[in-house]
Amino acid sequence: MIKYVFGPVASRRLGISLGVDIIPYKTCNLDCLYCECGKTTDLTCTRQRFMEPRIILEQIKEALSQESHIEYITFSGSGEPTLNLDIGRIISGIKEMTSIPIAVITNGTLLHLKEVREEISQADLVLPSLDAASDDIFSRINKSHPDLKIESIIEGLIQFREMFQGKIWLEIFIAKNINDTDDEIAKLYEAAKKINPDKIQLNSLDRPPAYDDIHPADMKTLEKIMNDWNDLPVEIIKRIQKRNEISSFSKNLENNILNTIKRRPITVEDLEVMTGKNKQELFKYIDVLEKEQKVLHKIVEDKIYYTPFSVPPKKNEPGTSSTN
Numbered sequence: 269m270i271k272y273v274f275g276p277v278a279s280r281r282l283g284i285s286l287g288v289d290i291i292p293y294k295t296c297n298l299d300c301l302y303c304e305c306g307k308t309t310d311l312t313c314t315r316q317r318f319m320e321p322r323i324i325l326e327q328i329k330e331a332l333s334q335e336s337h338i339e340y341i342t343f344s345g346s347g348e349p350t351l352n353l354d355i356g357r358i359i360s361g362i363k364e365m366t367s368i369p370i371a372v373i374t375n376g377t378l379l380h381l382k383e384v385r386e387e388i389s390q391a392d393l394v395l396p397s398l399d400a401a402s403d404d405i406f407s408r409i410n411k412s413h414p415d416l417k418i419e420s421i422i423e424g425l426i427q428f429r430e431m432f433q434g435k436i437w438l439e440i441f442i443a444k445n446i447n448d449t450d451d452e453i454a455k456l457y458e459a460a461k462k463i464n465p466d467k468i469q470l471n472s473l474d475r476p477p478a479y480d481d482i483h484p485a486d487m488k489t490l491e492k493i494m495n496d497w498n499d500l501p502v503e504i505i506k507r508i509q510k511r512n513e514i515s516s517f518s519k520n521l522e523n524n525i526l527n528t529i530k531r532r533p534i535t536v537e538d539l540e541v542m543t544g545k546n547k548q549e550l551f552k553y554i555d556v557l558e559k560e561q562k563v564l565h566k567i568v569e570d571k572i573y574y575t576p577f578s579v580p581p582k583k584n585e586p587g588t589s590s591t592n
Contacts, residue, residue, distance in 0.1 A: 356387030
């Protein structure tokens with residue numbers, strides 16, 4: 269049976285979270301340059317019934333019976349969850365079985381639809397993203413479906429804020445030389461003020477992207493935005509840097525990942541199958557191994573592969589960029 273529920277995993281934003289993935293792999297209405305899951309293979313704005321809600325709810329119920337401490341049940345994964353026509357029904361079903369709060373991680377592109385706003389308004393926390401406030405930058409960084417327009421998306425976020433009783437944490441991804449110009453940052457600021465989220469989370473590239481023509485904004489840029497937007501609730505998302513920052517760190521899992529990568533180039537999807545762990549947990553270990561220059565990533569066609577360093581770096585030697 270296909271597993272639609274994963275975890276629980278330790279998340280910096282959501283604590284101990286049980287993940288729910290209700291979209292086929294890489295089915296989305298965006299093909300973001302920075303996506304750590306790879307390129308979108310099914311670019312669509314059509315909402316569909318992808319799987320039987322009853323099965324998803326049964327899997328959630330089974331997971332809850334085995335875990336005593338879960339802080340959020342989170343809709344996430346490798347596609348856009350609001351493309352699933354049954355998301356409202358599934359959220360409602362979860363509410364009937366538990367009082368654990370529900371979070372929805374979404375790109376926010378379908379919130380201009382009244383039915384989508386109503387369906388996910390049952391959640392307790394919604395984490396939409398907004399990486400641009402002009403159509404040309406939106407098309408460039410998010411490689412959006414042609415039916416999507418940024419003005420409509422921003423208006424949908426504003427309308428959702430007006431009717432939603434829960435928390436909204438708005439994530440803004442900043443990419444060097446794409447959406448970091450003074451003009452675009454000013455437009456994003458005005459949009460964020462109108463949306464009025466409970467929290468704004470700035471993020472940038474720190475994992476292998478779907479495309480190699482995107483580069484991270486430096487910390488100074490993110491800090492400047494945060495300081496300039498001092499009338500808004502802004503914070504910077506930082507990736508895990510050290511093992512002691514990984515909740516319930518497992519040396520065995522780290523060695524398993526490293527030994528597997530040493531044998532042959534491998535994707536994170538391959539590691540999921542081999543280890544039985546989900547992407548979110550695996551990425552935490554991979555992040556540390558990359559920073560320690562024990563593994564590196566390479567983009568081959570549409571996939572991201574992890575390989576070992578062939579020559580161990582010298583002490584204090586700067587890291588090697590795999591995208592050069």
